[in-house]
Amino acid sequence: MPIIFYPYEDDLKKGLNTPLSEKIELLLEAAERYKAAVMDTSNAPTLGGENKRSTPADIKISYNWEGIAQILREVRALPEANAADKKAKQEHLLKMAEVYEVLRGAKMQKLEAVRLALINEANHLRGS
16 A cells, blocks of 8 residues: 655645745645544544554555655745745744644654744844
8 A cells, every 4th residue: 555645745746836825835835644644543443343553554644744844944045135025934844743742643653853843043133
């Protein structure tokens, strides 16, 4: 059985010419689908009717980290020349933090540090 990646590769390719806010929305929707799939897989009962802990070999889904890294680079590369640019970048950083929050809920607790760093960076932009 092949591994399913969220967001789908086709979705990422379609988003090449779309605004950054729509790309981040795509990531957020994919993160929610991924979280739901992980939670379904980890809570699936076995033949005996009892729940068993899943191992990485049981989970045939993965989040597409290349896509999230690419969009995060785009957000970080946004200009900070004036107040409007800073506000737009701050909003994108907070939205990316939401993506990481959803992924953290999908049994990836170590992403909390990344989420907090994004929020800290957004707060720094707000303060300057």
